[in-house]
Amino acid sequence: MVRTPEELDLMRISGKLLASVFDTLDQEDLTGLSTMQINDLVDRFITNDLQARPASKGQYDYAYVLNCSVNNVVCHGKPSDSAVLRSGDIVNLDVTLEKNGFIADSSKTYVIGEVHARAHRLVRAAEGAMWSGIKQVRLGATLGDVGYAIQRFARKQGYAAVREYCGHGIGREMHEEPQVLNYGQARPGFDAPRGHGVHRRADGQ
Numbered sequence: 001m002v003r004t005p006e007e008l009d010l011m012r013i014s015g016k017l018l019a020s021v022f023d024t025l026d027q028e029d030l031t032g033l034s035t036m037q038i039n040d041l042v043d044r045f046i047t048n049d050l051q052a053r054p055a056s057k058g059q060y061d062y063a064y065v066l067n068c069s070v071n072n073v074v075c076h077g078k079p080s081d082s083a084v085l086r087s088g089d090i091v092n093l094d095v096t097l098e099k100n101g102f103i104a105d106s107s108k109t110y111v112i113g114e115v116h117a118r119a120h121r122l123v124r125a126a127e128g129a130m131w132s133g134i135k136q137v138r139l140g141a142t143l144g145d146v147g148y149a150i151q152r153f154a155r156k157q158g159y160a161a162v163r164e165y166c167g168h169g170i171g172r173e174m175h176e177e178p179q180v181l182n183y184g185q186a187r188p189g190f191d192a193p194r195g196h197g198v199h200r201r202a203d204g205q
Contacts, residue, residue, distance in 0.1 A: 005016050010100045014098065014099045017046075017052055017104065018095060018105075020191075021045060022093075025041075025093065030110055031085060031112055031139025032085065032086075034083055034085075036080055038066070038068060038079065040097055042065050043065045044093060050097065052097045054097055054098075054104070055097055057082070064078060066080050066095045067081065067107075068080075069094070070083060071090060073095065087114050088110040088114060088119075090110065090115060092107065092110075093108055093110065102171060109123050111123060128157070131147040133147070134146075142150055142188065144188040147189070148184045148185055150182045166180055166181045166182060167179070167182075
């Protein structure tokens, strides 16, 4: 979907607010916190400090403001009082918010305390794969180019791209077209809208 300049400005506002959520989490020592405590912290910050709406809460009867995916959970893990983060864990926090009718959606993986070298390598490889896909977004590019770049980078690092989940468009609804796969072939795929980028979530990475 092609957005008007006014709509894009509103989307940028939502995106900047969401970035501030992760800035706040960056300053927190997550060691010893339950994923439910993190959920409640983010809920208060979005609602009270940002005067925005946690977009995940109530979506498809979901009761929480984020997904907390610990260690081998790929994505969409639910917050829990019993899931306490310990040194050696990695956790992906997937957060959404809505402001002025537009939704922003992103995630970030946090390394808790001292983790095994393999975990550090996985996190770095996943981030590298994400940026490889983002770098393909330009005039004339296709979603096939994006997926291929992600898959190619992951394979070079010794990993496989997750095929069961994908990225997605976003705007007034949380999940909009197009789907953005983590794999594909160069050139085939939908053409990227002229002048616009492709949004990709980093769930589980």
